[in-house]
Structures are given as structure tokens and as C-alpha cells.
Amino acid sequence: MLFNQAGQATSAAATGGAGGDLVTETTTQTFMVDVIEESRTRPVLVDFWAPWCGPCKTLGPIIEKSVAATKGKVKLVKMNIDAHPAIAGKLGIQSIPTVYAFVNGQPVDGFMGALPEGQVNAFIERLVGGPADADVSEILAAGEVALSEGDVAAAGEIFAHVLAQEPDNLKAIGGLVRAQVQGEALDEARAILESVPADKQGDAAISAARAALELAEQAAELGDLVTLEAKLDLDPTDHQSRFDLAVGLNAKGRREQALIHLLDIVKRDRAWNEDGARKQLLQLFEAWGPTDPLTLSGRKKLSAILFA
Structure with missing residues (x-):
């Protein structure tokens, strides 16, 4: 990183040096375009710094060199938190230098402090490279396993890693949305879904x-x-409470219990709420995926009830 006489950082792009548009400055007003939108096409590293920060001056040239070595796969954006504190405040940044990696509009990884060049290179390689011989389908499968085990953070990182290489990978986008949902980040999940082109929504x-x-x-x-649950204990025929309980249990990851309650309603009174329990089951099966073991067993149990 270069510093002018006022002590302010000037990126390689600003000075015409190596790196070109791979290194730029951003502001609170341009952050959406410079980082969020740009990260939908390639990973963006945001280096939060300040003119008075010594370690920032150490990290600057290291991270610029590492980004330049990716030959366009990664972009570096610098944000002076003294001049533009809002974004750092929203992210809860309390010390600098702090670097965040954004992929598909979301922060997916980061580090604090002036790391040595080897660790910075490893961080970037992890972001864009991943396991050398791993097939994308294998990586996606690992994300699904993490999600099924409730490791939302790991699942999100895995799906984001795939998107860093293949921004239009719909399975990775869907996986990332489901990871956000499971992590109760519903606004973020909705934003990702809304970014999917209309012709891919189906x-x-x-x-x-x-x-x-x-x-x-x-x-x-x-x-x-x-x-x-207390209402059901008092009245096991309270289908609305059983239905609501099933919806809530599914949201808490207690999917098998949710399935049992909805199947119970179908068995007791299929016509209840205009076939509401069966329709809810079908929505659960869609959300879980056609090859999920619980979807497969649930469909068999539902068929057994319907055709008994």
C-alpha cells in the first residue's frame, strides 16, 4: 500500500501501479456497488484500515501482492474507517486491520491483524481454491452434511466457497439460503433468493x-x-395447535417430530383445513429435498395413510 503525504492510503489502482482495478477505495455511499454487487461475480476482500494504524501499513502491501497474484479472481477494496465508520460499526469491527471476505453479497470469512504473507496467501487460496482435487459435487455434498448436522457456519462457508468459483451454481445458492434460514438470518436468505434471475427461480x-x-x-x-404442547396435552384433537407445533418443530430442526404430528392430523382428519396437513407435508418434503431420507420415509408413510 502506498501512503500520500497526508498519511492516507492510495491503492495501486489509484496510483496506476500493479493490480489495476483489483484494488480500489470505497466509501459508505459506494460500498453496495464496490463490495456487495461486485461480490456476486468474484470474491471481494475488504481491508478496514485507518491512517494512524501501523499494522495496517504492514498488511497493506502484503495483501495487495496476494490479491494481484490471483490475476483477477479476487478484488481488494479498502475502507478508511476514520472517514467512513458506518460499515465497520455494523460489522462490529473493534480493531484494525480487519479483513472481511464477501461472496455473493455476504461476509463469509475474515481475519484480524497484520498476518504474514504466507497466512494471507493461505486465506486467499482457501477462498478461491479449496481442496485441490475435490469435485464441486463433493464439496456441495459436504455442505449438505454440515447443514444436516446443524453446523450452519461450516455449511455457509462451504456453499460460499463454491460460489466463489461458480457464482451461478444454483445448488450452492440454494444451500447458502438454507444455511441462512437455519441460522435464523431470514432477511439475508430472502435477499439472496431475490438476486436469482427470474428464469432460474423454478x-x-x-x-x-x-x-x-x-x-x-x-x-x-x-x-x-x-x-x-400444553394445549395438545389437554386436547389431542386440537389440530390447529398440532399443526402450529409441527411448523415450529421443523424450524427448530426437530424434523422427525414435525413429520409425526402432521401425519397424525392426516390420519385423524385429512379434510381438516382444506387438506392443510397434507399440503404442509408436501412443502416440508420440497424444503428437505427429494433424496433426503426423511422425505423418502415421510412420503411412504403419507401414501400408506392415504391409500389405506
Whole structure:
């Protein structure tokens, strides 16, 4: 990083040096375009710095060199937090230098402090490279496993890693949305879905992600699950409380219990609420995916009830 006489950073792009448009400055007003929108096409590193920060001056040339070595796969954006403190405040940044990596409009990784060149290179390689011989389908499968085990952070990182290489990978987009949903970041999930082109909205992965989001939004409007369970204890034929409890249980990751409650309603009174329990089951199956073991067993149990 170069510093002018006023002590302010000037990127390689600003000075006409190596790196070109791979290194730029941003402001609060241009952050959306410089970082959020740009990160939908390639990973963007945001270096939060200040003129008085010694370690920032150490990290600057290291991270610029590392980004230049990617030959366009990664962009570096610098933000002076003294001049533009709002974004750093929203991200909860308390010390600098801090670097955030954005992919597909979301922060997916980061580090603090003036790391040595080797660690900076490893950070960037992890962001754009991943396992040398791993097939994308294998990486996506690992993301699904992490999600099924409730490791939302790991799942989000895996899907974001795929998107760093393939920004239009619909399975990765859908996986990232479902990770956000499971992490209760519903606004972020909705924003990702809205960014999907209209002609791709019908894709199975996107439909599953949308179903998961809709179910989570539905659950957010419910009351306390303990109260619903108490109502059922008093009246096992209270289908509305059982239905609401199933929606809430699914949102908490207790999917098998949700399935049991909805199947119970179908068995007791299929016509209830205009076939509402069966329709809710179909939405669950869509959100879980056609090959999910619980989807497969749930469909068999539903068929057994319907055709008994």
C-alpha cells in the first residue's frame, strides 16, 4: 500500500501501479456497488484500515501482492474507517486491520491483524481454491452434511466457497439460503433468493430454498412451543395447535417430530383445513429435498395413510 503525504492510503489502482482495478477505495455511499454487487461475480476482500494504524501499513502491501497474484479472481477494496465508520460499526469491527471476505453479497470469512504473507496467501487460496482435487459435487455434498448436522457456519462457508468459483451454481445458492434460514438470518436468505434471475427461480434447488424460507417465516409468527404442547396435552384433537407445533418443530430442526404430528392430523382428519396437513407435508418434503431420507420415509408413510 502506498501512503500520500497526508498519511492516507492510495491503492495501486489509484496510483496506476500493479493490480489495476483489483484494488480500489470505497466509501459508505459506494460500498453496495464496490463490495456487495461486485461480490456476486468474484470474491471481494475488504481491508478496514485507518491512517494512524501501523499494522495496517504492514498488511497493506502484503495483501495487495496476494490479491494481484490471483490475476483477477479476487478484488481488494479498502475502507478508511476514520472517514467512513458506518460499515465497520455494523460489522462490529473493534480493531484494525480487519479483513472481511464477501461472496455473493455476504461476509463469509475474515481475519484480524497484520498476518504474514504466507497466512494471507493461505486465506486467499482457501477462498478461491479449496481442496485441490475435490469435485464441486463433493464439496456441495459436504455442505449438505454440515447443514444436516446443524453446523450452519461450516455449511455457509462451504456453499460460499463454491460460489466463489461458480457464482451461478444454483445448488450452492440454494444451500447458502438454507444455511441462512437455519441460522435464523431470514432477511439475508430472502435477499439472496431475490438476486436469482427470474428464469432460474423454478430450479429445484431454488424452490427448496424458497420453501425452507417460507416455512421459517411461517414459524416466526407462532407462539411458544411449550404452550402449544400444553394445549395438545389437554386436547389431542386440537389440530390447529398440532399443526402450529409441527411448523415450529421443523424450524427448530426437530424434523422427525414435525413429520409425526402432521401425519397424525392426516390420519385423524385429512379434510381438516382444506387438506392443510397434507399440503404442509408436501412443502416440508420440497424444503428437505427429494433424496433426503426423511422425505423418502415421510412420503411412504403419507401414501400408506392415504391409500389405506
